[in-house]
Amino acid sequence: MAFRLKLVPDVTHFDFFKQQRYTFGASVVAVIASILLWAIMGLNFGIDFQGGTTIRSEGTQEVDIGAYRTAIAPVTQGDVLITEVFDPTFGEGRNVAMIRLQAQEGMESVTPETIAAVEAALQTVDPSITFPSVESVGPKVSGELIWTAIMAVMAATGAILVYIWLRFEWQFAVGAVAALVHDVVITIGIFALLQIRFDLSIIAALLTILGYSINDTVVVFDRLRENLIKFKTMPLREVMNISVNETLSRTVMTSGTTLVALIALLALGGDVIRGFVFAIAFGIVIGTYSSVFVAKNIVLWLGIKRDWSKPTDGPGGTQFATSEK
């Protein structure tokens, strides 16, 4: 017998519904908490969604936020946000800061004169300073970008709903989409809690989470569909447990390899995409959890049509009982 790394034993008989009250309950609590966090703390919107300008500065002297602020104050109006950026890949003598200027009333984007003035002011603090990136987005575009982002997430969810409905049954579609909403809402909740900058690339990350999470859920559902034919009389709950147990090894393996690759990127990929990678990595953990603990619970709760000649076992499944042969 050759050596094999086994993250999951060959045969498992976990009862994934045993702790249902806690696991599903925890999901419900997490979703509600995320919505509350989102409503109360709000998201730290980047300029993509709020308009304004960000300037990335890089110098050899240590970043002195106070001195930066005093230098900039005379030439700007509105809020100025200065944050120092840390990254293990920077090494000695690279001190990076992000300066964010609020969009000015009635202006499409911050004027080049203001940006030039800010850059000149910062150079008086640290003569070695350079500005590797400057981005400016006007309020008109940022408003549209929010809409596009919302539409994108809705369209993706809708398209998945329809596809699963066509390939499986409507209960599966509802279960899958509930799991997706769960993943996306909790990820947004974490962004609200940690106040990580939320910009256009995070929307891409959310959509990727949708794609990944549905991938996981579909694999479980696919096995469930197969087992429903195989074990015609077994209670739905048992069949679900068997299906999840059978695919558990694959679920853990795939999440594992994906996470390993993402952790490499999170640690070594630089600070520019860290928020983006963090969102995806977090979403994959949540997505794996939801395909095991959320999606099928909803399907169980909705019930599904089993052997079409008899009433179903599922609690809510009687609506199809005798209507069809």
Added chain:
Amino acid sequence: MLHIPLWKRVIILGLVGLGLLTAMPNLFYARVEAHNDAVAQIEASGVETPELVAARDAWPSWLPSGLVNLGLDLRGGAHLLAEVQVADVYKDRMDGLWPELRDALRAERATVGTVRRAASDPGELRVQISQPEGMARAVEVARTLASPVVSLTGIGETDLEVTGSGDTLTIALTEAERTATDDRTMQQSVEIVRRRVDEVGTREPTIQRQGEDRVLIQVPGIGSAAELKALIGTTARLTFQPVISRGSDASASPGLGNVLLPAADEQGVFYVLEQSPVVSGEELVDARPDFDQNGRPAVSFRFNPTGARKFGDYTAENIGQLFAIVLDDEVISAPQIQSHIPGGSGIITGSFSVEESTNLAVLLRAGALPAEMTFLEERTVGPELGQDSIDAGRIASMVGLAAVVLMVVASYGLFGVFASVTLIFNIGMIFGLLSVIGGTLTLPGIAGIVLTIGMAVDANVLVFERIREELKTAKGPARAIELGYEKAMSAIIDANITTFIVASILFFVGAGPVRGFAVTLAIGIITSVFTALFVTRVLVAAWFHWRRPKTIIV
């Protein structure tokens, strides 16, 4: 299906080979890029300098030379989103129509009485006539000035909407004409922006129309968005107008048919000019930076024959008068006409720096924008930051790949080795496809590739897990492998189609870097399904036929 026909194996391995071959130039990025530039330059100029030939020959021409484009966030450069004020053009049309209408109505003075232009919205022309009874006739006259709309959708319609009520005649552009005009304005704007950017000679700029009235401009390698904006944000409308008077009163009433414009260099000096220009920048054929007789920077220009005639006639008749050179509603200079200028060429002086005169010459050569542009979005990324991102992404991908390979081999042994080999093929094919379709790699796109490295294993894992299960029910190894592929198929297809749907939506709604991510994600899905279902299988089948194992351990 462990027996795979030879032709199938040839096609599958051929596709892998093709993918790797087209990906290969990316390993020698700088050299291939220099080669491509040299080829393009030699073709354009027809001149073969030793440097160009050396650069060209550094990469054999029989090898593929397609490269993955690097997005602005990786290469550095400037990105602008501009909105063209298409409504500006309506006003110009109305202003141009007024003299024509005035003359037409004057011919009918007996019925309509005297006419004068009244204040109105910029997109309208309002005329008051002193005899309201003659309105019907006035409307009729105005309608004769209309011409049919030239567009696909506006067939059978005219361009002017004429209404009369009381003593006021109102003329505006019809809806069809507005649409047609907007379209022309956008085409012209895009064309002129392109000419201006090309004049500066940067490589591979992206200039495209977006939506109704927007232009997206991306120029790699330019220092800052402000620099780009100075180049394309100027309307550069040049006119030569007769001067009525010169003064210092900013609120002076210029009188009918005249305009009051400030001087560009002298604070507090204003000129009253005749509104209709004698000649305009549209009639220029050339403009270049020059110096005047005092050695100060200037721009010399030359008119086309009609422009030259108008210019010559006017200067001949108005010796001693002041003649204003107006650029974007500012009087650059107003020299006195010393003598008749017949040749149609001249020189614009003003207090320019050498840089400004060079820029102005570029702008005049490329032509004026038909309407003003405002900038909605601007982004600049320095080349160093882009290079940092590439380096970080490269290291992260390598480490990620190594970790995934380790994990897969530890879990599935020899089958894991097969999966790892195909994973490397897979990455090669992603780059190959990106190079072939001329896709753009962005920073999120690198993340997409790393994500694919993690997820590509999934299809293999599904198959291997299934083979393990089938082995438990004590079928022969060949049958188990066959069943493994067969039964894992539906899960693989469903799971990947849903992800593909998401990638397509990202592509259609996303912009810039996000779109780059969607492309790599979608390509990654295609190549990973292909490699898992076909390439790994070919490898497994080949091994199986070679060793003929009685039992297998997955």
